[in-house]
Amino acid sequence: MTHEELIARDAAAIAGVEKLRFFPATMATGARAHLTDVNGRDYVDLTATWTAAGLGYGHRRVAQAVAEAMAGQPGSGLSIMHENAVLLAERLLELVPERVESGTGEAVERRVYLGHAGSDACDVALRCARAATGKRRVVAFQHSYHGGFGLAQSVSGVLVEGGAVPDPDAVFVPYPNPFRPHAGTIEESVDDALAQVSTALDGGDVAIVAVEPILSDGGFVVPPAGFLRRLADLVQGYGVLLMVDEVKMGLARPGLMHTYQHEGITPDIVCFGKSLGGGLPIGAAVGPAWVLNEPPASALLTMAGNSICTAAALAVLDELVEGDYPGRTAQLGQHFMSGLRGLQEGGGVQNGRSGGYIGDVRGHGLCIGLELVQDRASNAEAADLTRKVIYRMWQLGVLVFSVGENVLEITPPLVITEADIDRAIAVIDQAICDAADGVVTDEEVGPYSGW
Numbered sequence: 001m002t003h004e005e006l007i008a009r010d011a012a013a014i015a016g017v018e019k020l021r022f023f024p025a026t027m028a029t030g031a032r033a034h035l036t037d038v039n040g041r042d043y044v045d046l047t048a049t050w051t052a053a054g055l056g057y058g059h060r061r062v063a064q065a066v067a068e069a070m071a072g073q074p075g076s077g078l079s080i081m082h083e084n085a086v087l088l089a090e091r092l093l094e095l096v097p098e099r100v101e102s103g104t105g106e107a108v109e110r111r112v113y114l115g116h117a118g119s120d121a122c123d124v125a126l127r128c129a130r131a132a133t134g135k136r137r138v139v140a141f142q143h144s145y146h147g148g149f150g151l152a153q154s155v156s157g158v159l160v161e162g163g164a165v166p167d168p169d170a171v172f173v174p175y176p177n178p179f180r181p182h183a184g185t186i187e188e189s190v191d192d193a194l195a196q197v198s199t200a201l202d203g204g205d206v207a208i209v210a211v212e213p214i215l216s217d218g219g220f221v222v223p224p225a226g227f228l229r230r231l232a233d234l235v236q237g238y239g240v241l242l243m244v245d246e247v248k249m250g251l252a253r254p255g256l257m258h259t260y261q262h263e264g265i266t267p268d269i270v271c272f273g274k275s276l277g278g279g280l281p282i283g284a285a286v287g288p289a290w291v292l293n294e295p296p297a298s299a300l301l302t303m304a305g306n307s308i309c310t311a312a313a314l315a316v317l318d319e320l321v322e323g324d325y326p327g328r329t330a331q332l333g334q335h336f337m338s339g340l341r342g343l344q345e346g347g348g349v350q351n352g353r354s355g356g357y358i359g360d361v362r363g364h365g366l367c368i369g370l371e372l373v374q375d376r377a378s379n380a381e382a383a384d385l386t387r388k389v390i391y392r393m394w395q396l397g398v399l400v401f402s403v404g405e406n407v408l409e410i411t412p413p414l415v416i417t418e419a420d421i422d423r424a425i426a427v428i429d430q431a432i433c434d435a436a437d438g439v440v441t442d443e444e445v446g447p448y449s450g451w
C-alpha cells in the first residue's frame, strides 16, 4: 500500500473523533526509537506515541511476555483471580512509596485499580474519592488533562476550555507557569494558585485535588521548584486527598521513577497508564483501600486487569528497574536539553538563527518542552510557526507533536541513543529556519490542525 492510498483509506474508514493529526505520518513498523513508513522511510521518533511507547517499539522482553501470556491466558480479573494481576498490583504497591497516617504513624492500607488506560484510572480514582468521602467538589487545574471521558474528562481543563461539558462541581485553578506567570512574578503566581486552592478547601466540600506533576497537554509547563511540595502540604494538611496523575510523564521518563519524587512528596493516589503497557492498553491507580474499594463493584470493565496486558506491564516494570532507566533518562535528558539550550543561545549550524525563535527549554529527564516564540523580545506565542516546524521535521525524518499553542513535546522512547538525539537537534535547528523561511505552506499544513 502506498502513502497516498493509506491516507485515502484512513480518511474513508476511521472516525474523525479519534484523530489528532499534525502531519500525514503513515507508518508500517517500529523498532526501538524508530518508525518506518509505508514507503520504507526511517524516522527518529520524539513522541513515543504520546509516551505510550516508553520502552520503544517492539521491545523483545515485553513481546516475549505477551506471547507467553497469550498462549495460556486464564481469563481476566473481573470474576476470577489470576496471578499476573496480583503480581502487577503488588509490584506497583512496592514502586509507589506509601503514605503514613499523621495521627497514628501507621502506613495507609492501599489497593490498586487495574484498568484499560490512563483515562479510566483517573476517572475511577476521582469517582471513588467522591464515593468514599461523600463530598462532590474536585479541584483541578486550568489546561490540565486527565482523560477522554467521564469525570476525568469533565475536570480536564484543556478539554473543558475546548468545549467539553465541565463537571458542575469542578473548580479550576491556575497552574503556575514560570515562563508565563499569570499573576505578576512566578512567586506571586504560585501564591495566587495556592490561595485559590485554599479558598476551595475552606468550603469543606472538596473530595480530591488532582494535579499533573508536569502540565503536559496544556502546554508542557514544568512548575517551579517547591510548588508541588507546597500544594501537597496544603491539601494534605486539610486532610483532603491529593491525586498525582503520572499517566504521561511517569515511570522513569523524568529521571526518577515518578515525576512527583522531584519534590519529595507522597501523594494519596497515583495514576499510571501509557508506557505501563509497553504497547498494550493498561492503566492503574494506586491509593488508599478506603477510597479504591468504594463503592464495591462500581468499575466493571470485563477485560480490565487481563493476564496479557498485566504480563506486558510486569515486563515493563522489571525492565525499567533492572535497567536503571531513571538513571539513563536523567543523563540522556541532560544531553538533549543542553543541545537545545545551545541552539537557543545561537549555536545552531543554520547561522544560529533558530535560537531567535526558541523562547524556553524546560523539563526533567526525557520530558522536555521546547517553546517557540515569534521573537525573543516579545516572547509572543508562535502558533503558526510551530505547526510548520513539526510538519517540516516530519519531512526531514523526525517525529514530534505539539501541545498548547506553541510547544514541542519532546518525549522520545527511553531507549533512544545519543546519536539519534544529536540528529534530532540538528533537524529541529533546520526545521525552525526552514519554517521561518516559508518552506512549508499554509495549504500543506491546512488539513493537519492538531488540537
Ligand SMILES: Cc1ncc(COP(=O)(O)O)c(C=O)c1O
Residues within 6 Å of the ligand: 050, 117, 118, 119, 120, 122, 145, 146, 147, 148, 212, 216, 217, 245, 246, 247, 248, 249, 273, 274
Ligand atoms: C496526564 C494525562 N492523564 C491521563 C491521560 C489519559 O490517558 P489515555 O489517553 O491513555 O486514556 C492522558 C492522555 O494524554 C494524560 O496526558
